[in-house]
Amino acid sequence: MTTATIDSTRSACRAPARRRSTRDLLKHLGLGVFVLLMVYPLVWMAVSAFKPSHLILTQPGIVPQDLTFDNFVEGWNALNRPFSVFLVNSLLVSVGSIVGNLFSCALTAYALARLEFRMRNVYLGITLVSVMLPMHVLVIPQYLFFSQLGMVNTYFPLLIPKFLATDAFFVYLMVQFIRTIPRDLDRAAWIDGSGPFRTFWYVILPLMRPALVTTTIFTFIWTWNDFFVPLIYLTSPKMFTVSVALSSMVDSQSQDGVGMLFAMSLVSLLPVLAFFAFAQKHLIRGIATTGLK
DSSP states (O other): OOHHHHHHHHHHHHHHHHHHHHHHHHHHHHHHHHHHHHHHHHHHHHHHTTSOHHHHTTSOSSSOSSOOSHHHHHHHTTTSSOTHHHHHHHHHHHHHHHHHHHHHHHHHHHHHHHOOOTTHHHHHHHHHHHHTSOGGGGHHHHHHHHHHTTOTTSSHHHHGGGGGTOOHHHHHHHHHHHTTSOHHHHHHHHHTTOOHHHHIIIIIHHHTHHHHHHHHHHHHHHHHHOOHHHHHHOOSGGGOOHHHHHHHHHHHHGGGGHHHHHHHHHHHHHHHHHHHHHHHHHHHHHHHHHTOO
16 A cells, blocks of 8 residues: 555545534534523623622623622611521521422322322323413412411411422422332332331332432422512511512612622522532432433
8 A cells, every 4th residue: 555545544534533623612612602691691690799889780891890898788688687587588488398399299209100099190190281280370279278268478378389299390200210110129018018108108218319309409499599479478578588588679779779689699599509519419310310211
Protein backbone atom coordinates (compact mmCIF):
# COMPACT_ATOMS: atom_id res chain seq x y z
CA MET A 1 0.00 0.00 0.00
CA THR A 2 1.45 3.33 -1.00
CA THR A 3 1.92 6.29 1.28
CA ALA A 4 -0.70 8.28 -0.63
CA THR A 5 -3.26 5.54 -0.11
CA ILE A 6 -2.54 5.39 3.63
CA ASP A 7 -2.88 9.18 3.96
CA SER A 8 -6.15 9.21 2.08
CA THR A 9 -7.50 6.42 4.31
CA ARG A 10 -6.53 8.32 7.46
CA SER A 11 -8.14 11.49 6.14
CA ALA A 12 -11.34 9.61 5.36
CA CYS A 13 -11.42 8.24 8.95
CA ARG A 14 -10.72 11.62 10.50
CA ALA A 15 -13.47 13.43 8.59
CA PRO A 16 -16.43 11.77 10.42
CA ALA A 17 -14.65 12.36 13.74
CA ARG A 18 -14.26 16.07 12.95
CA ARG A 19 -17.91 16.30 11.95
CA ARG A 20 -18.96 14.65 15.21
CA SER A 21 -16.76 17.03 17.19
CA THR A 22 -18.30 20.01 15.37
CA ARG A 23 -21.82 18.74 16.05
CA ASP A 24 -21.01 18.15 19.71
CA LEU A 25 -19.51 21.63 20.01
CA LEU A 26 -22.58 23.25 18.44
CA LYS A 27 -24.85 21.15 20.63
CA HIS A 28 -23.07 22.23 23.81
CA LEU A 29 -23.05 25.86 22.71
CA GLY A 30 -26.78 25.69 22.08
CA LEU A 31 -27.39 24.11 25.49
CA GLY A 32 -25.18 26.74 27.11
CA VAL A 33 -27.18 29.57 25.53
CA PHE A 34 -30.42 27.90 26.63
CA VAL A 35 -29.14 27.55 30.21
CA LEU A 36 -28.14 31.22 30.28
CA LEU A 37 -31.61 32.25 29.10
CA MET A 38 -33.23 30.11 31.79
CA VAL A 39 -30.94 31.24 34.61
CA TYR A 40 -30.85 34.94 33.72
CA PRO A 41 -34.16 35.89 35.47
CA LEU A 42 -33.01 34.21 38.68
CA VAL A 43 -29.62 35.92 38.53
CA TRP A 44 -31.28 39.27 37.81
CA MET A 45 -33.60 38.84 40.79
CA ALA A 46 -30.70 37.89 43.09
CA VAL A 47 -28.66 40.92 41.97
CA SER A 48 -31.65 43.26 42.22
CA ALA A 49 -32.21 42.19 45.82
CA PHE A 50 -28.99 44.04 46.69
CA LYS A 51 -29.82 47.20 44.73
CA PRO A 52 -31.62 50.28 46.08
CA SER A 53 -35.28 50.07 45.10
CA HIS A 54 -35.18 53.19 42.91
CA LEU A 55 -32.36 51.71 40.79
CA ILE A 56 -33.90 48.29 40.10
CA LEU A 57 -36.10 49.41 37.22
CA THR A 58 -33.97 52.34 36.06
CA GLN A 59 -30.75 50.26 35.90
CA PRO A 60 -31.93 46.77 34.99
CA GLY A 61 -28.47 45.32 34.29
CA ILE A 62 -27.02 42.43 36.28
CA VAL A 63 -23.89 44.39 37.24
CA PRO A 64 -24.87 46.49 40.28
CA GLN A 65 -23.39 49.94 40.69
CA ASP A 66 -24.54 50.39 44.26
CA LEU A 67 -24.98 47.54 46.78
CA THR A 68 -27.13 47.68 49.89
CA PHE A 69 -28.65 45.29 52.42
CA ASP A 70 -31.53 47.63 53.27
CA ASN A 71 -33.99 45.54 51.23
CA PHE A 72 -33.39 42.55 53.52
CA VAL A 73 -33.64 44.61 56.71
CA GLU A 74 -36.82 46.40 55.64
CA GLY A 75 -38.40 43.38 54.00
CA TRP A 76 -37.93 41.16 57.03
CA ASN A 77 -40.47 43.24 58.99
CA ALA A 78 -42.45 44.71 56.08
CA LEU A 79 -45.74 43.09 57.15
CA ASN A 80 -45.52 44.14 60.82
CA ARG A 81 -44.10 40.76 61.84
CA PRO A 82 -40.83 38.94 61.17
CA PHE A 83 -40.63 37.10 57.87
CA SER A 84 -39.58 34.03 59.87
CA VAL A 85 -43.27 33.64 60.84
CA PHE A 86 -44.18 32.96 57.22
CA LEU A 87 -41.22 30.64 56.78
CA VAL A 88 -42.36 28.60 59.77
CA ASN A 89 -45.94 28.54 58.46
CA SER A 90 -44.79 27.23 55.09
CA LEU A 91 -42.60 24.66 56.81
CA LEU A 92 -45.52 23.40 58.92
CA VAL A 93 -47.80 23.09 55.89
CA SER A 94 -45.08 21.40 53.84
CA VAL A 95 -44.20 18.88 56.54
CA GLY A 96 -47.88 18.12 57.18
CA SER A 97 -48.45 17.64 53.44
CA ILE A 98 -45.50 15.28 53.22
CA VAL A 99 -46.77 13.16 56.10
CA GLY A 100 -50.27 13.08 54.61
CA ASN A 101 -49.12 12.09 51.14
CA LEU A 102 -46.76 9.40 52.38
CA PHE A 103 -49.41 7.87 54.62
CA SER A 104 -52.47 8.02 52.36
CA CYS A 105 -50.89 7.54 48.94
CA ALA A 106 -48.83 4.55 50.07
CA LEU A 107 -51.88 2.80 51.56
CA THR A 108 -54.01 3.57 48.52
CA ALA A 109 -51.33 2.41 46.11
CA TYR A 110 -50.87 -0.85 48.02
CA ALA A 111 -54.60 -1.53 47.89
CA LEU A 112 -54.79 -0.84 44.15
CA ALA A 113 -51.65 -2.80 43.32
CA ARG A 114 -51.94 -5.83 45.60
CA LEU A 115 -55.38 -6.39 47.11
CA GLU A 116 -58.14 -8.14 45.21
CA PHE A 117 -61.56 -6.48 45.43
CA ARG A 118 -64.43 -5.66 43.14
CA MET A 119 -64.04 -2.76 40.71
CA ARG A 120 -60.37 -2.34 41.55
CA ASN A 121 -59.54 -1.44 37.95
CA VAL A 122 -62.40 1.06 37.92
CA TYR A 123 -61.01 2.81 40.97
CA LEU A 124 -57.55 2.85 39.42
CA GLY A 125 -59.00 4.35 36.25
CA ILE A 126 -60.78 7.05 38.26
CA THR A 127 -57.48 7.82 39.96
CA LEU A 128 -55.74 8.24 36.62
CA VAL A 129 -58.55 10.43 35.27
CA SER A 130 -58.31 12.69 38.32
CA VAL A 131 -54.69 13.42 37.38
CA MET A 132 -55.96 15.09 34.20
CA LEU A 133 -58.74 16.99 36.00
CA PRO A 134 -57.87 20.69 36.50
CA MET A 135 -57.79 21.56 40.19
CA HIS A 136 -59.73 24.77 39.50
CA VAL A 137 -62.83 22.68 38.80
CA LEU A 138 -62.90 21.62 42.46
CA VAL A 139 -62.13 24.99 44.02
CA ILE A 140 -65.71 26.17 44.60
CA PRO A 141 -67.10 22.84 45.95
CA GLN A 142 -64.12 22.41 48.26
CA TYR A 143 -64.32 25.98 49.52
CA LEU A 144 -68.04 25.65 50.28
CA PHE A 145 -67.40 22.36 52.06
CA PHE A 146 -64.64 23.70 54.30
CA SER A 147 -66.49 26.97 54.84
CA GLN A 148 -69.53 25.12 56.18
CA LEU A 149 -67.22 23.22 58.53
CA GLY A 150 -65.75 26.51 59.79
CA MET A 151 -62.23 25.66 58.61
CA VAL A 152 -61.52 28.81 56.58
CA ASN A 153 -58.41 30.64 57.82
CA THR A 154 -56.97 27.40 59.18
CA TYR A 155 -54.49 24.92 57.75
CA PHE A 156 -57.05 22.10 57.68
CA PRO A 157 -58.18 22.78 54.07
CA LEU A 158 -54.52 22.58 53.02
CA LEU A 159 -53.74 19.38 54.95
CA ILE A 160 -56.91 17.27 55.05
CA PRO A 161 -56.88 16.52 51.28
CA LYS A 162 -53.31 15.24 51.63
CA PHE A 163 -54.47 12.61 54.13
CA LEU A 164 -57.18 11.48 51.70
CA ALA A 165 -54.82 10.56 48.83
CA THR A 166 -56.05 13.34 46.56
CA ASP A 167 -52.64 13.66 44.84
CA ALA A 168 -53.32 10.96 42.27
CA PHE A 169 -49.91 11.43 40.63
CA PHE A 170 -48.17 10.01 43.69
CA VAL A 171 -50.69 7.19 43.98
CA TYR A 172 -49.99 6.13 40.42
CA LEU A 173 -46.24 6.49 40.98
CA MET A 174 -46.38 4.14 43.97
CA VAL A 175 -48.70 1.69 42.21
CA GLN A 176 -46.18 1.34 39.41
CA PHE A 177 -43.37 0.83 41.91
CA ILE A 178 -45.21 -1.77 43.98
CA ARG A 179 -45.91 -3.76 40.83
CA THR A 180 -42.15 -4.22 40.39
CA ILE A 181 -41.88 -5.90 43.83
CA PRO A 182 -42.12 -9.71 43.53
CA ARG A 183 -45.38 -11.15 44.80
CA ASP A 184 -43.46 -14.04 46.34
CA LEU A 185 -42.62 -11.72 49.23
CA ASP A 186 -46.34 -11.18 49.89
CA ARG A 187 -47.05 -14.92 49.73
CA ALA A 188 -44.21 -15.66 52.14
CA ALA A 189 -45.61 -13.11 54.59
CA TRP A 190 -49.12 -14.57 54.27
CA ILE A 191 -47.78 -18.06 54.93
CA ASP A 192 -46.20 -16.72 58.12
CA GLY A 193 -49.62 -15.44 59.20
CA SER A 194 -49.36 -11.76 58.23
CA GLY A 195 -52.50 -9.94 57.20
CA PRO A 196 -52.70 -7.26 54.48
CA PHE A 197 -51.74 -4.35 56.72
CA ARG A 198 -48.93 -6.23 58.43
CA THR A 199 -47.58 -7.31 55.02
CA PHE A 200 -47.74 -3.72 53.84
CA TRP A 201 -46.01 -2.33 56.92
CA TYR A 202 -43.19 -4.85 57.29
CA VAL A 203 -42.64 -6.07 53.72
CA ILE A 204 -43.83 -3.60 51.09
CA LEU A 205 -43.28 -0.23 52.78
CA PRO A 206 -39.54 -0.72 53.48
CA LEU A 207 -39.00 -1.65 49.83
CA MET A 208 -40.85 1.48 48.66
CA ARG A 209 -38.15 3.85 49.88
CA PRO A 210 -37.20 5.24 46.42
CA ALA A 211 -40.84 6.04 45.61
CA LEU A 212 -41.36 7.53 49.08
CA VAL A 213 -38.29 9.74 48.73
CA THR A 214 -39.48 10.97 45.32
CA THR A 215 -42.91 11.75 46.79
CA THR A 216 -41.32 13.62 49.69
CA ILE A 217 -39.20 15.81 47.44
CA PHE A 218 -41.95 16.75 45.00
CA THR A 219 -44.48 17.33 47.78
CA PHE A 220 -42.15 19.68 49.62
CA ILE A 221 -41.29 21.74 46.54
CA TRP A 222 -44.86 21.94 45.24
CA THR A 223 -46.34 22.78 48.65
CA TRP A 224 -43.70 25.37 49.48
CA ASN A 225 -44.28 27.16 46.17
CA ASP A 226 -48.07 26.80 46.18
CA PHE A 227 -49.82 30.16 46.05
CA PHE A 228 -53.36 29.54 44.82
CA VAL A 229 -54.75 27.29 47.56
CA PRO A 230 -53.31 29.22 50.57
CA LEU A 231 -54.54 32.47 49.00
CA ILE A 232 -58.11 31.13 48.99
CA TYR A 233 -58.29 29.78 52.54
CA LEU A 234 -55.90 31.97 54.56
CA THR A 235 -57.18 35.44 55.43
CA SER A 236 -55.22 36.36 58.57
CA PRO A 237 -51.69 37.70 57.98
CA LYS A 238 -50.30 35.66 60.86
CA MET A 239 -51.40 32.48 59.03
CA PHE A 240 -49.87 33.41 55.66
CA THR A 241 -47.42 31.12 53.96
CA VAL A 242 -44.36 32.52 52.18
CA SER A 243 -46.00 32.80 48.77
CA VAL A 244 -49.04 34.67 50.11
CA ALA A 245 -46.84 36.92 52.24
CA LEU A 246 -44.79 37.92 49.20
CA SER A 247 -47.97 38.77 47.31
CA SER A 248 -49.20 40.88 50.23
CA MET A 249 -45.87 42.67 50.33
CA VAL A 250 -46.31 43.78 46.73
CA ASP A 251 -49.86 44.97 47.36
CA SER A 252 -48.97 46.88 50.50
CA GLN A 253 -45.71 48.45 49.30
CA SER A 254 -46.51 48.89 45.60
CA GLN A 255 -43.56 49.82 43.38
CA ASP A 256 -41.44 51.01 46.28
CA GLY A 257 -41.37 47.48 47.67
CA VAL A 258 -39.84 45.79 44.63
CA GLY A 259 -36.44 45.59 46.31
CA MET A 260 -37.95 44.09 49.47
CA LEU A 261 -39.95 41.65 47.35
CA PHE A 262 -36.83 40.42 45.57
CA ALA A 263 -34.90 40.21 48.83
CA MET A 264 -37.54 38.12 50.58
CA SER A 265 -38.05 36.03 47.44
CA LEU A 266 -34.37 35.21 47.56
CA VAL A 267 -34.67 34.28 51.23
CA SER A 268 -37.68 32.06 50.49
CA LEU A 269 -35.72 30.22 47.80
CA LEU A 270 -32.95 29.18 50.16
CA PRO A 271 -34.88 26.35 51.91
CA VAL A 272 -35.99 24.92 48.56
CA LEU A 273 -32.50 25.08 47.08
CA ALA A 274 -30.97 23.54 50.19
CA PHE A 275 -33.55 20.77 50.29
CA PHE A 276 -33.16 20.03 46.58
CA ALA A 277 -29.34 20.01 46.80
CA PHE A 278 -29.51 17.58 49.72
CA ALA A 279 -32.08 15.28 48.10
CA GLN A 280 -31.00 15.47 44.45
CA LYS A 281 -29.23 12.11 44.37
CA HIS A 282 -32.19 10.46 46.11
CA LEU A 283 -34.56 12.04 43.58
CA ILE A 284 -32.60 10.72 40.59
CA ARG A 285 -32.27 7.29 42.19
CA GLY A 286 -35.96 7.18 43.05
CA ILE A 287 -37.12 8.12 39.55
CA ALA A 288 -34.70 5.66 37.95
CA THR A 289 -35.71 2.83 40.27
CA THR A 290 -39.42 3.55 39.86
CA GLY A 291 -39.04 3.17 36.11
CA LEU A 292 -37.50 -0.31 36.31
CA LYS A 293 -39.52 -3.25 35.11
